[in-house]
Amino acid sequence: MIKFSRKENQFLQENEVCRIATVFRDMPHVVPICYIYLNNSLYFATDYNTKKYNNILHNNHISIIVDVYDTIEGNKAVLIDGLAYIIEDGEEFKQIYSLFEKKFKWVRDDPWKEGEAPFIKVVINKKVSWGL
8 A cells, every 4th residue: 555645645635626637548638636645545527438537448557747836835745557447336436526525516407317327436555746
């Protein structure tokens, strides 16, 4: 298990948007997403008809960067490599959905149920940070 420093943990908890990179047939795909950091994993929601979902089905290796650009106090970031797993139902889905619902207005405005849209759990196997 990858260990994060106190500052890295705090940084991941304080932010809610990052960029993820997935790959299919050697073609990278990078998109911004909202995430939750919990128990040394990152979670994000997606739809079944997205390119990122399809890419994860074919290749579950994923890279993520959570970063803040600040010319005054300095840039900060955590870069993560890991494996993405699809969560469509069950207790873990319900727990993550509850956290997303509390944190993000867009979830409260457009709710969904198990089987309608999955979460992706990213199990972290490498990290690099700077500015923290």
